[in-house]
Amino acid sequence: MPRYANYPTTVEDCLYLSIKKLKDWNYLTYYGTKSGNVTWSRNGQRHSSIGISITKNEFETFVILDYKSNGEPINYKVHIISKPSNLGKGEVLYFVCPNTGKHCRKLYLHSSYFLHREAFKNLMYENQILSKSTRMMYSIFDKAVLKDEVYDQLYSKHFRTHYNGKETKRYKIIMDKINISNTYPTDTFERLAMM
Secondary structure, X not given: OOOOXXXXXXXXXXXXXXXXXXXXXXXXXXXXXXXXXXXXXXXXXXXXXXXXXXXEOOOOEEEXXXXXXXXEEEEEEEEEEEEEOOOOOOEEEEEEOOOXXXXXXXXXXXXXXXXXXXHOOOOEOHHHHOOHHHHHHHHHHHHHOOOHHHHHHHOOOOOOOEEOXXXXXXXXXXXXXXXXXXXXXOOHHHHHHHO
């Protein structure tokens, strides 16, 4: 009798809260308390929402998450700290995971709580559960078929190909991608599909 498949939950399948989104929604821009709702939707259909309340003062910054999971009300506090940027310009904000104490820019919802991804035992990235042959096929496909962004960068209005008579690093990287792509035969996609 064959073994039952066990498909682990991936990071990409989880709902998440990110510092970047909270900044975009102006929750972290001023002192005081700001409350609101965060919703997630798929195909225009809302499927999840949580209430958040962010308090920022001169002593601390924290977010209170208020939602229901499996019919049970859940309410807890997650601290937000700032650290100096490694570039030496300004501060970078991080969540402090209530479970592990680790600093992170995203908190993932798995088993009823928003936590750092390492707080969950079997949470993996999608690439980690792909077979070796599938990863190899994706790698070849990415090299053979270029994304539109590569050409968009190359032909953007203020893109510099040379500086002081030398090629720029970005230009070299883009040209290397284009040259590698041109070495693959035109029927590479069809061959990959047949594998």
